[in-house]
Amino acid sequence: MKQNSENFRSNCPINFVLEIFGDKWTLLIVRDLMFKSKRSYGEFLQSNEKISTNILADRLQKLEAAGIAIKEIDKQNKSKFIYALTDKGKDFLPIMLEITAWSCKHDATTNTPDSFIEAFEKDKLALSIQILDNLK
Structure with missing residues (x-):
């Protein structure tokens, strides 16, 4: 399902981006996925900014809900999840x-x-x- 600004504060394109990426933690997670090859919960926790576990879980869930990232079971360790950017996230x-x-x-x-x-x-x-x- 394509996300749109229907339920956001306004239909402004800047607001659309802010509704998804409008806090420091979300962009840092995207940075880690995009530039630092981080893919697991534990790897995100090791970033210099020291995100708390509850904030990390919340932002990963929001990125999934927005279609920016996907979560899959790690093929090497079935008890672990890995994250990746979707095409929308890569855009x-x-x-x-x-x-x-x-x-x-x-x-x-x-x-x-x-x-x-x-x-x-x-x-x-x-x-x-x-x-x-x-x-x-």
């Missing part, structure tokens, strides 16, 4: 790249690798394709 990549580049431009202490910035400035499309290939 958020250009925005995440722009957020990262903006942060690098305006935060002298950002920990973004120089290689990322160079690749972004040289060829955003090639960088996007490379990241998407890693998500398969």
Whole structure:
């Protein structure tokens, strides 16, 4: 089922994004899925930002409900779940790249690798394709 802004505060496109991604934890989980190859609950808990277990569970559930992420049983460990971005979640990549580049431009202490910035400035499309290939 395609999610729309019918039950949101407004039909504004900015509000639509904020209703799904409008807190710091959700974007950090998407970051971990997209850029850091994290896929399990335990891996998300190890992120530097130290998300609490109840917030993590809630945000993962919201990402699933919004069609941004899916949860599957791990083939190697049947008692563990793994998460992945859906096509809808992968479509958020250009925005995440722009957020990262903006942060690098305006935060002298950002920990973004120089290689990322160079690749972004040289060829955003090639960088996007490379990241998407890693998500398969």
